[in-house]
Amino acid sequence: xxxxxxxxxxxxxxxxxxxxxxxxxxxxxxxxxxxxxxxxxxxxxxxxxxxxxxxxxxxxxxxxxxxxxxxxxxxxxxxxxxxxxxxxxxxxxxxxxxxxxxxxxxxxxxxxxxxxxxxxxxxxxxxxxxxxxxxxxxxxxxxxxxxxxxxxxxxxxxxxxxxxxxxxxxxxxxxxxxxxxxxxxxxxxxxxxxxxxxxxxxxxxxxxxxxxxxxxxxxxxxxxxxxxxxxxxxxxxxxxxxxxxxxxxxxxxxxxxxxxxxxxxxxxxxxxxxxxxxxxxxxxxxxxxxxxxxxxxxxxxxxxxxxxxxxxxxxxxxxxxxxxxxxxxxxxxxxxxxxxxxxxxxxxxxxxxxxxxx
Amino acid sequence: xxxxxxxxxxxxxxxxxxxxxxxxxxxxxxxxxxxxxxxxxxxxxxxxxxxxxxxxxxxxxxxxxxxxxxxxxxxxxxxxxxxxxxxxxxxxxxxxxxxxxxxxxxxxxxxxxxxxxxxxxxxxxxxxxxxxxxxxxxxxxxxxxxxxxxxxxxxxxxxxxxxxxxxxxxxxxxxxxxxxxxxxxxxxxxxxxxxxxxxxxxxxxxxxxxxxxxxxxxxxxxxxxxxxxxxxxxxxxxxxxxxxxxxxxxxxxxxxxxxxxxxxxxxxxxxxxxxxxxxxxxxxxxxxxxxxxxxxxxxxxxxxxxxxxxxxxxxxxxxxxxxxxxxxxxxxxxxxxxxxxxxxxxxxxxxxxxxxxxxxxxxxxxxx
Numbered sequence: 228x229x230x231x232x233x234x235x236x237x238x239x240x241x242x243x244x245x246x247x248x249x250x251x252x253x254x255x256x257x258x259x260x261x262x263x264x265x266x267x268x269x270x271x272x273x274x275x276x277x278x279x280x281x282x283x284x285x286x287x288x289x290x291x292x293x294x295x296x297x298x299x300x301x302x303x304x305x306x307x308x309x310x311x312x313x314x315x316x317x318x319x320x321x322x323x324x325x326x327x328x329x330x331x332x333x334x335x336x337x338x339x340x341x342x343x344x345x346x347x348x349x350x351x352x353x354x355x356x357x358x359x360x361x362x363x364x365x366x367x368x369x370x371x372x373x374x375x376x377x378x379x380x381x382x383x384x385x386x387x388x389x390x391x392x393x394x395x396x397x398x399x400x401x402x403x404x405x406x407x408x409x410x411x412x413x414x415x416x417x418x419x420x421x422x423x424x425x426x427x428x429x430x431x432x433x434x435x436x437x438x439x440x441x442x443x444x445x446x447x448x449x450x451x452x453x454x455x456x457x458x459x460x461x462x463x464x465x466x467x468x469x470x471x472x473x474x475x476x477x478x479x480x481x482x483x484x485x486x487x488x489x490x491x492x493x494x495x496x497x498x499x500x501x502x503x504x505x506x507x508x509x510x511x512x513x514x515x516x517x518x519x520x521x522x523x524x525x526x527x528x529x530x531x532x533x534x535x536x537x538x539x540x541x542x543x544x545x546x547x548x549x550x551x552x553x554x555x556x557x558x559x560x561x562x563x564x565x566x567x568x569x570x571x572x573x574x575x576x577x578x579x580x581x582x583x584x585x
Numbered sequence: 586x587x588x589x590x591x592x593x594x595x596x597x598x599x600x601x602x603x604x605x606x607x608x609x610x611x612x613x614x615x616x617x618x619x620x621x622x623x624x625x626x627x628x629x630x631x632x633x634x635x636x637x638x639x640x641x642x643x644x645x646x647x648x649x650x651x652x653x654x655x656x657x658x659x660x661x662x663x664x665x666x667x668x669x670x671x672x673x674x675x676x677x678x679x680x681x682x683x684x685x686x687x688x689x690x691x692x693x694x695x696x697x698x699x700x701x702x703x704x705x706x707x708x709x710x711x712x713x714x715x716x717x718x719x720x721x722x723x724x725x726x727x728x729x730x731x732x733x734x735x736x737x738x739x740x741x742x743x744x745x746x747x748x749x750x751x752x753x754x755x756x757x758x759x760x761x762x763x764x765x766x767x768x769x770x771x772x773x774x775x776x777x778x779x780x781x782x783x784x785x786x787x788x789x790x791x792x793x794x795x796x797x798x799x800x801x802x803x804x805x806x807x808x809x810x811x812x813x814x815x816x817x818x819x820x821x822x823x824x825x826x827x828x829x830x831x832x833x834x835x836x837x838x839x840x841x842x843x844x845x846x847x848x849x850x851x852x853x854x855x856x857x858x859x860x861x862x863x864x865x866x867x868x869x870x871x872x873x874x875x876x877x878x879x880x881x882x883x884x885x886x887x888x889x890x891x892x893x894x895x896x897x898x899x900x901x902x903x904x905x906x907x908x909x910x911x912x913x914x915x916x917x918x919x920x921x922x923x924x925x926x927x928x929x930x931x932x933x934x935x936x937x938x939x940x941x942x943x944x945x946x947x948x949x950x951x952x953x
Contacts (some may be wrong), residue, residue, distance in 0.1 A: 273916035273927040288909065289653055290916035292644070292927045313645075334638070337643045346927040348917075352652035359652065542646035 245502045258408040259367070262459045263323060265386030266304070267410035268371055269294040270349055275299050284395065284404035287363065292346040293372065293388065297410070306342035308382040310374035313344055317362055323369050323389045324382040331357035334379075335372055336466050342385075347372040351394075351405065363403045365396040370407070386456075415457060439483060441582040443470040460564050461571070463533075467515045467559035472544075472552075480551040482585040486540035487529075492563075492574035500526060502569055504576065505534045508562035511543050517556040522546050531564040540581060548585065593708060614666060617656025619649075620907060621668040623677075624684015624719035626660035626817045626886055627742060627832040630844045630934035632719065633657050635919060635929055641843050642931035648917050650906045660684075661816050664704035671831050672714045675699075677707035681790030685719035685890055687735070689953045691715035693890050701786055703814050707708040718890040720831070721790030724949030729779075732948030735896060736888040737911045737920055740834070740938035743874070743884040744795045745864045746796075746857045747831035749823040749850070754778040757861040758828075760882075763799040766828070769780070770806040782808045783829040785817035792817065794885050795830035821848040831856060833864035833879070837872040837937030859883055865937070872937070879939050889919055893948055913944055920944075 261268075270279045273290035278297055285291055296302035306313075313335040314326070322328035331354035335347045349370055351362060362368055371389020373382045391408040454463040474483060489507055496502035508531030513519045526542040535541060545561070546552050565571075622632060623743035636655040638647035648655065658666050658677065665674045676699030678687040683699055690697035696708035724736050746763065748755040758766070766773045766782050774781050784804065785792045796802070804811045815822055818835035836856045839847045849856075856864055862881060865872040878884065885933040889911060896908045913920040916928045922940035923930035930940065 273925070274914075274923055275925045275928070290927075332772060333647075336640045337637075339640055348645065348647070348927070350917075353647065353649060355649060355652045355654065 244533065252467075256390050258406050259320075261369070261389065261391045261408045261410075263321075264371065264389050264459070265456055266295065266388055267297075268388045268390050269297045269409060270390065270407050271346075272411065273346070273348070273350070276346070279407075281407070281409050284406050286402040286404055287350075287394075287397070288352045288402055289350060291349045293349050293451045294346065294438045295388075303338065303341075304344040304347075304372075304388055306337065306344060306374045306383075306385045308342060310337075310342055310376055310385045312375040312379050313372055314375055314379060314391075315347055315349070315354055315372045315437070316370070316387075316391075317351060317357075317359070318369050320367055320369050320391060323371060323387045324373065325566070326373070326375075326380065326382065329357060330361055331355075331359050342374075344372065344374075362394055363396060364402065365394045367391065367393050370405075387556040412455065439476060439582065439584055440473040441470060441485070441580065442473060443468075443580070457564070460567055463563045465561045465563075467561055467578075469556055469558050470580065471514075472557070473548075474546070474551045474555075475553060477551045480548055482548040484544045484545040484583050484585060485543040485557070486581045486583070487536060487543045488540035488579040488581065489534075489536045492576040494570065495573040495575055497570070497572070500570060500572070500574075502566060502574055504536055506531055506564050506566065507534055507576070508532075508560075508564070509543075510560040510562075512558050512560060516558035519555055520546075520552040522549055522552050523555050528560075531562040540579065545585075600794035607667065614658060614662070616658070616670050616672065617654065617668055619651075619653035620655050620910065621714060622655065622657045622717040622719055622889070623666075623668070623687055623715055624660065624890075624944055625681040625721040625887070626679075626785075627681075627791055627835055628719040628739060628889075629657065629659050630835070631740070631933050631938060632836055632919065633659075633845075634843065634932055634936065635855060635917070639932055641935045642926045642928075644926040645744065646917055646929060646932050647921055648910065648929060649926040650910055653906075655910075664706055668714050673709045673711055675711050675714065676702060676704070678715075678718075678788075679814075680786060680788035681718070681722055682788035682793070683719040684715075685720055685734070686788075687711060688715050688718040688890060688892070689950070691784065692733075693953045700788060701814050712867075715764065716891065716895075717910075720888045720890050721885065722794045723795050723886060723888060724808040724947055727949040728947050729951050730948055732950050733893055733953055734890050734948065734950045735893040736890050736947040737896075737940035738944055738946065739887045739889050740922070740933050741879050741884060741941045742887050742938055743833040743864055743879045743881070744791055744798060744830055745833050745836070745859055745878075745883060746795070746828045747820045747823060747836065747854060748828040748857050749820075749825050749854050751825070752776070752778070752780060755826075755828060755857060756855065757858045759860050760799050764801055767796065767808060768799045768803065768805045772807060778826050781824070781827040783810055783822065783827050784808050785816060786814045787812065790816045790887075791830050791832055798883050819848045820851065820854045823851075823854055825853070828857065832937075833874065833883075834937030837865050837874060838935070840872045841870045841935060841937070854883055874934075874937055874939050876939070879898065880942075884942075887938075887942065888947070890949075 245490045271294045273292045295304045314332050315331040315335050316329040338345050369389045370392050373387035374385035376383040392405045394405045397403040489504040492502040506567045510528035511525040523546045525544050635648040636657045660679045666677045667674045678684045691711050694712040697711045698708040728952045766780050818832050839849050862878045864878045867873050875901045895904045911920050912918050921929035
């Protein structure tokens with residue numbers, strides 16, 4: 228039925244997504260992968276910042292630090308004004324953001340003049356408050372640091388960065404040792420705030436001279452910013468950008484349908500890494516400061532992780548044949564959630580909007 | 586009879602005041618949870634930063650003894666200190682020499698009396714109350730390969746002189762001029778300035794090193810505080826036309842804002858450049874030690890002094906935690922000389938220190 232008197236206008240874009248992949252898999256098979264950390268945390272030698280070999284157990288008293296990136300030595304852990312302090316901690320797994328459950332902890336601090344943190348100590352011995360007795364007895368724990376507020380009572384919105392560890396008790400008076408999980412992927416080089424520009428470059432084919440048009444910028448750019456970790460997964464958000472449907476077929480007014488089709492996301496540096504289009508959430512909406520005619524109906528949002536754009540595309544919006552709606556302006560909220568087992572990087576896709584007359 | 590009563594009353598008051606001072610120090614410092622350091626003023630600020638934790642290098646660095654906090658006691662402050670739980674109150678060791686003397690007393694059990702001792706603090710047994718002495722000078726003639734103490738290199742410092750002058754007369758004194766100034770018993774005039782030499786208290790390592798560097802063995806009478814208690818690295822003591830030996834590291838640290846106290850804010854107070862060689866480069870709060878000056882005869886290695894057998898792994902008294910504190914290979918040990926932000930060495934550089942010329946400990950004192 229969509230083919231009846233069809234006027235098709237396609238808008239094709241490129242969606243580039245950035246992922247922070249957190250501990251999707253542990254390079255150290257002996258330690259369970261970390262889940263729930265605000266971001267990746269890499270264990271490194273305090274002497275020079277070199278990454279600590281994952282196969283080498285860390286002595287309890289060894290001076291090691293946390294790095295925010297395995298490739299950028301200068302990368303910092305980014306905080307905000309919500310945070311008023313920093314503490315390192317050792318906790319039972321799952322209690323990383325519950326300071327009252329921490330086994331041992333110690334004050335740390337921001338970089339002077341900022342709310343960011345650089346190279347916080349991960350030496351277990353340095354957690355001088357609480358008790359290390361249970362930790363030294365061995366077992367599974369988390370070690371990391373947290374951005375704090377309320378005079379160190381609570382973890383702030385900037386969250387806790389940590390890694391799973393497994394402690395082996397020392398024998399014969401020897402230092403206990405510990406092994407750690409490592410994020411399995413590489414964090415892309417990007418501004419330290421985690422912002423990344425995700426461009427949506429929209430082009431149009433020549434508009435059909437008639438009474439039904441889809442108008443979009445010939446070159447459009449949208450930004451998807453602030454990738455954050457939600458439920459342990461990289462989640463980025465942005466907007467599609469405005470486009471307009473014009474319908475002046477006042478006599479026939481048959482109505483129209485806009486559909487959305489999304490291609491799979493392909494890693495820019497490794498074409499073998501592909502993320503399904505089900506990971507792109509899309510919530511159709513009216514453009515800002517524009518009220519849609521009641522005759523226009525928006526489709527339900529597509530939810531990231533379970534989106535279904537079908538083989539020919541999913542309905543974005545439509546209008547019936549009651550009367551022609553001269554102008555309808557749209558936009559959409561985009562949410563891109565990266566699967567845990569995919570490497571960080573830039574992913575490209577094509578998004579096609581198709582306007583069809585009923 | 587009346588005269589005798591007055592004298593007796595005065596004596597009684599004197600005793601009572603001294604007793605109050607000993608029983609309740611006005612500024613009691615916390616006791617240590619592990620090891621204790623005393624001695625040199627020059628090293629105290631950088632070690633305070635390390636033991637209390639600091640982010641001056643760009644990353645929080647804190648030196649602990651396997652998680653136990655250290656006690657680092659300033660050279661100056663209340664006249665007596667208590668360093669360990671339930672330990673004796675004893676006279677605060679003010680300077681490198683006093684620190685080593687106190688460490689020796691801590692080892693031998695002989696009563697310790699501070700020298701100088703302006704508060705007349707009585708001798709106290711301080712057995713086990715001190716573990717490390719900060720020393721801004723080496724053992725000198727006390728060095729001996731069978732020594733019972735070990736001088737572990739801490740960092741490289743240099744000694745210049747601070748002066749208070751409104752012109753450049755004292756800006757670049759030569760070694761010969763400095764020797765003349767400190768040996769003379771008549772005023773020395775440089776340009777239009779009659780120089781007034783000052784000197785830190787007699788236990789000061791900075792004092793001893795400086796006098797050695799300029800070849801002075803006997804101070805002239807123009808040095809009015811030769812037997813006084815003038816603190817070192819405190820430029821606030823300088824009146825117009827006065828000069829005093831000053832640690833280059835301390836000057837840099839104060840200018841960089843790394844220390845809690847800044848005594849060099851007087852616009853006329855400057856750090857002199859012996860023989861025209863400046864101790865640092867840069868300006869304001871971004872001073873950097875001059876490699877050339879620190880390598881000159883005005884440069885000196887500084888040390889942390891410890892009982893040798895406690896860091897000798899083949900001795901039954903070997904203490905691995907204490908040894909770890911003094912092992913430069915440990916990123917946050919007191920003797921580390923690294924440059925990465927999370928190392929103790931990076932912190933020390935912010936305090937104006939460079940790596941020592943040698944990392945080899947020096948044994949000293951065959952008898953304690």
